[in-house]
Amino acid sequence: MRGMTGGRWVLGLYLLFLLLPTYWLVAMSFKTNAEITTGLTLWPHSPTLANYKRIFTDASWYSGYINSLKFVTVNVLLSLGFALPAAYAFSRYRFLGDKHLFFWLLTNRMAPPAVFALPFFQLYSAVGLFDTPWAVALAHCLFNVPLAVWILEGFMSSVPKEIDETAALDGYSFPVFFVKIFCPLIANGIGVTAFFCFMFSWVELLLARTLTTVDAKPIVATMTRTVSAAGMDWGLLAAAGVLTIVPGAIVIWFVRNHIARGFALGRV
Amino acid sequence: MALVLENIALSVGGVVHLHPTSLSLARGSLTVLLGPTLSGKTTLLRLMAGLDRPDAGRVLLDGVDVTAMPVRRRRVAMVYQQFINYPTLSVFENIASPLRVAGLSRGAIVDKVKTAARLLRLEPFLDRTPRELSGGQQQRTAIARALVKDADLVLMDEPLANLDYKLREEMREELPRVFEASGAVFVYASTEPAEALMFGGGVATMHQGQVTQLGPASEVYRQPLDLVTAGAFSDPPINQFAAIKANGAIRLATGEDLEASSLPPLPDGPLTLAARAHEIRLEAVPGAVALAGRVRVAEISGSESFVHVTFPDGRDRVVQVPGVHRHEPDSHILVWLDPRRLFAFGADGRLLVAPSAAARGAG
Numbered sequence: 355m356r357g358m359t360g361g362r363w364v365l366g367l368y369l370l371f372l373l374l375p376t377y378w379l380v381a382m383s384f385k386t387n388a389e390i391t392t393g394l395t396l397w398p399h400s401p402t403l404a405n406y407k408r409i410f411t412d413a414s415w416y417s418g419y420i421n422s423l424k425f426v427t428v429n430v431l432l433s434l435g436f437a438l439p440a441a442y443a444f445s446r447y448r449f450l451g452d453k454h455l456f457f458w459l460l461t462n463r464m465a466p467p468a469v470f471a472l473p474f475f476q477l478y479s480a481v482g483l484f485d486t487p488w489a490v491a492l493a494h495c496l497f498n499v500p501l502a503v504w505i506l507e508g509f510m511s512s513v514p515k516e517i518d519e520t521a522a523l524d525g526y527s528f529p530v531f532f533v534k535i536f537c538p539l540i541a542n543g544i545g546v547t548a549f550f551c552f553m554f555s556w557v558e559l560l561l562a563r564t565l566t567t568v569d570a571k572p573i574v575a576t577m578t579r580t581v582s583a584a585g586m587d588w589g590l591l592a593a594a595g596v597l598t599i600v601p602g603a604i605v606i607w608f609v610r611n612h613i614a615r616g617f618a619l620g621r622v
Numbered sequence: 623m624a625l626v627l628e629n630i631a632l633s634v635g636g637v638v639h640l641h642p643t644s645l646s647l648a649r650g651s652l653t654v655l656l657g658p659t660l661s662g663k664t665t666l667l668r669l670m671a672g673l674d675r676p677d678a679g680r681v682l683l684d685g686v687d688v689t690a691m692p693v694r695r696r697r698v699a700m701v702y703q704q705f706i707n708y709p710t711l712s713v714f715e716n717i718a719s720p721l722r723v724a725g726l727s728r729g730a731i732v733d734k735v736k737t738a739a740r741l742l743r744l745e746p747f748l749d750r751t752p753r754e755l756s757g758g759q760q761q762r763t764a765i766a767r768a769l770v771k772d773a774d775l776v777l778m779d780e781p782l783a784n785l786d787y788k789l790r791e792e793m794r795e796e797l798p799r800v801f802e803a804s805g806a807v808f809v810y811a812s813t814e815p816a817e818a819l820m821f822g823g824g825v826a827t828m829h830q831g832q833v834t835q836l837g838p839a840s841e842v843y844r845q846p847l848d849l850v851t852a853g854a855f856s857d858p859p860i861n862q863f864a865a866i867k868a869n870g871a872i873r874l875a876t877g878e879d880l881e882a883s884s885l886p887p888l889p890d891g892p893l894t895l896a897a898r899a900h901e902i903r904l905e906a907v908p909g910a911v912a913l914a915g916r917v918r919v920a921e922i923s924g925s926e927s928f929v930h931v932t933f934p935d936g937r938d939r940v941v942q943v944p945g946v947h948r949h950e951p952d953s954h955i956l957v958w959l960d961p962r963r964l965f966a967f968g969a970d971g972r973l974l975v976a977p978s979a980a981a982r983g984a985g
Contacts, residue, residue: 391625516706520671522693523700525723538710 376599382592390588404595407477418573419597420486422556424504426535427573429498429555430548436495437502437547442532444503445510446518459500470496471564478565489565494558498551505550509543510536541547552605556598573598624649625775625807630669630679639665639831642679647807649774652798652823654839655811657854663811663833669865670809671698683774699768699806703780705760709753713739713742714748718820720771738766741800758789765915769800776801778810782817794820811812815857819843823863827854849971851895856898858928861939863895864960875935876913884961886975893974899928901977903958912960915939920949931957 382390383405384398409415431438443449444456474493483492513536521531537544561574577594606613624647631642640662643848647653655663667675670681672693681689688696699720710813715722717738721731739834742762761781768776778797782790798821801808812818818825818839826841827846834851835842846852852860864875867890872880882888893976903910913929918938922928927947930938941957949955967977 394896491879495820514704514706515703516702517708519693520700520702520708520764522673522721523671523698524720524771526719527694527828530723535710539708541710 369438370561377597379592379606381600382589383596385589385592387587389596394598402589406597408590409593409597415576417593418571418576418594419569421566421570422572422574423601424489425490425562425570426552426555428487429494430551432491432495433502434497434544434548435550436499437506438532438537438544440499441503441506441510442536444507446515448611456503460505461495462500467558468561472560474561476521477563484565485567485570487570488560490570493554493561494555496552497558498554501554502547502551505547506525506543509540509546513539542612542615545609549605549613553602556602624684625670626631626682627694628680628682629709630676630681632665632669632674635803638831639675640669644679645826645833645836647809647824650805650806651804652801652808652810653820654811654818654821654823654825654960655837656813656818657811657828659939661828661854663828664779665831666828666833666865667779667809667811669777670874671777672696672754673700675956685888690799697771698774698775698777699771701761701764701768701771701779701781705752705757705764705766705784705837707760707763708878709752710816711751712748713750713752713755713966714746716752716763717744717748717766717770719767722750724796732869734770735766738770741769742766742796748947758785758793761785763791765797765800767779767806772804773806776804776808777807778808780813782809783813791890796939798823813853818855827851836960840976844967845973846971846975849967849973850897852965852967852973854897858899858940859894860898860965861902863897865893865895865936866893867893875937876915877931877935878911880911880959880961885966888966888974892969894967894969894971896967897959897963901907901960901963902927902939902941903960904943904955905958906942907958909962911963912956915955915957916950917949917953917955919951921948922946922948931955 355439370440381397384401384403385395386400386404388404389395389399412596466467470493474489475484481488483489517535517539518531521535526535557574559574562572563578566572572596577591577598625645627645629642629644630640631638631883632640634936635742643666651696655666656664663937665674668698669676672688672691673842676689681736683696689936692706705715708719711719712832714735717735718731723867726734728802735748736745739748742765743765744759744762747755747759747763754761755763759782765778765781781797782793785793794817797810808823809823810817822839825842826836827834827842829849829850834854835847843855844850844853845867845939849860849862851902865872865880866874867888870882872885872893872895873889874880880895913933915933918930918932921926922931925944925946927945929941929947929949931941931983932938939957965973965977968974
């Protein structure tokens with residue numbers, strides 16, 4: 355019993371350690387700048403919603419969220435759209451160099467985004483994609499498509515190929531089989547993949563900031579440009595931070611069961 | 623002739639999976655592909671279905687060359703050894719799947735699915751998903767899907783191998799009856815000679831990627847063309863005795879002599895005599911020769927005993943006797959070999975003599 359209690363203490367402390375920064379962010383978002391800068395308070399003594407009100411009413415703030423959601427959504431759809439057929443090919447067919455190609459996909463993940471910032475910037479400026487949601491969405495595909503292929507291939511390979519054959523024998527055309535029979539079978543994998551693509555694209559800062567200026571400026575970029583003449587607006591920044599965490603939390607809530615199964619399958 | 627294979631062959635990565643094979647199977651016929659694991663049964667089934675392309679040769683269905691025709695355009699149904707169903711669809715939708723693709727009306731689909739479900743006793747489970755069924759029920763779902771399809775060619779790859787004993791017995795009786803009426807070419811792969819005999823149709827014995835004999839099951843059983851076929855069509859494996867005929871006597875490798883006159887005329891030289899496990903006796907039979915050996919092990923399976931006996935030539939033979947008999951390992955035992963019940967194969971493995979019907983009837 356004593357060991358049990360000790361274990362709980364350790365877990366409790368760890369949880370506290372993890373949650374403290376999040377709590378501090380949330381608490382700050384309800385404080386006034388005066389309270390934040392004057393001293394240490396454990397909870398907001400004069401709670402205010404002004405920070406949130408500012409974000410929801412000021413276009414330069416809320417458009418950041420809309421821009422981010424735009425390119426994240428486009429990116430997730432593009433990544434899945436390309437990765438599903440690619441992963442199926444890797445999972446079902448043997449072709450010259452398939453294993454090397456598959457590994458090469460993964461090595462794409464190893465390159466830091468900074469390496470690609472400059473070529474993307476120049477290329478998108480030249481073709482007129484600069485400062486559009488497409489610019490960021492496409493750039494993030496470079497990292498998300500390989501990841502998605504890698505994850506999806508694991509899920510697809512766990513489906514016996516006899517199911518594909520049975521569908522062919524039943525008379526299904528390939529597209530109908532793929533959408534109606536196969537995708538539901540790997541719904542968990544698609545959920546997990548979408549989650550990882552979403553999270554990467556949502557928090558990625560460098561490419562998102564480099565490839566946008568005004569019209570498509572994402573929230574992460576907005577947040578790094580809040581230093582005004584009057585100094586740092588701490589409360590506003592905290593509120594923006596809280597609102598940045600929210601979409602991720604919502605997505606995790608929806609895919610939590612899928613993720614558990616995804617981890618169990620071992621490819622994530 | 624509905625399904626004709628003309629010299630089809632398949633090698634994968636330099637390994638021969640199927641040697642050139644020609645077969646003709648009629649509509650409404652049932653053929654069992656009989657052979658041990660890795661003998662090429664599954665390869666042959668997949669080539670018949672069109673799931674794999676042969677390297678050479680043609681596949682004809684009702685006179686039409688379908689070798690290059692994609693699977694989905696052929697009218698073929700297949701049941702696998704593993705229970706393959708669509709896990710996300712209900713049992714009803716699983717069975718209805720080929721009908722939906724074919725574009726049948728709602729009413730016709732319900733009718734056909736209900737009929738098939740009744741035949742395979744799946745009616746109570748139509749709303750469940752395959753995961754919520756037992757193994758036998760899952761396999762019956764797969765069989766029902768093959769049944770409703772009204773296919774020209776129904777292929778089954780050891781469909782009962784993963785089922786429990788009782789269910790297997792039941793399904794063995796049902797399956798031929800269920801597909802008899804459909805008028806399809808019905809091909810069934812199996813490792814068990816008993817299934818081939820029970821279905822009472824044709825049998826094609828297979829060995830190392832080759833069809834060794836094709837014919838009615840009882841005929842192949844009684845007159846196997848060669849030793850390999852006799853081996854495939856025997857469970858436990860057929861007992862073999864190397865022998866040499868000279869000067870009117872046949873000397874067995876175990877040391878005993880047989881009167882050459884007790885067998886039909888045979889050429890002089892090396893021979894292989896063979897007898898199935900139930901054709902050898904543990905008690906004296908008139909005209910039989912006694913062979914001395916030692917018991918290695920006695921297996922009792924239900925109402926029968928299998929006594930494995932080691933002979934002086936160092937090889938084991940199995941004697942199948944009705945009833946439960948206990949034999950101490952390593953005890954001396956006499957085994958009676960009746961010459962009239964022996965197969966004789968030449969040095970090249972071809973059949974020379976099969977026991978006559980009269981001999982099989984006696985005793």
